[in-house]
Amino acid sequence: NAGVMQNPRHLVRRRGQEARLRCSPMKGHSHVYWYRQLPEEGLKFMVYLQKENIIDESGMPKERFSAEFPKEGPSILRIQQVVRGDSAAYFCASSPWTDEKLFFGSGTQLSVL
């Protein structure tokens, strides 16, 4: 029973490029959450998705950031025209509808040069 899979583990981008972060939830989980963690800080909520629906995007920056969780395939967090301030660890978590616990992936470390 594979856990939450995130890839890539590390992603390096130059300023102005696009970053795509992928998250495959645990089998049977229909809810996905994305969090951002800056060095020495806690996890900041970004977005909460159910299959084909955005439930809560109150933590997403208004520009350049988007997320999707299609019917088939992984959830994608997309950052357009990255800037140095986007450098952070991005964590994905999933849960089934019947469980309030989150199961986390190992994160994607985004570095913007």
Add this chain to the structure above:
Amino acid sequence: AQTVTQSQPEMSVQEAETVTLSCTYDTSESDYYLFWYKQPPSRQMILVIRQEAYKQQNATENRFSVNFQKAAKSFSLKISDSQLGDAAMYFCAYRFSGGYQKVTFGTGTKLQVIP
């Protein structure tokens, strides 16, 4: 909006001793969940313990236990017989129990275990 506050950025404990990490939260709800997550240097977030607000009994998981004070909105984590593998960042978290809800995290406490 719900907030979670961890006022101890860093703590240290001698191996085999007991340490308590503090957490307070702010909510107007009466039914919710509280969690402690551990993040070792590997960065993997691991659920340590969970508490349902409607339960008066404090949750325990082996060497980990909580002191849940609902009226004071306090949720501290006690680690007994500390081990070197307990060294990590510890995050307190809150989730309202109604419907589709996000989990809100505190800023974390870095725990150092001294051999």
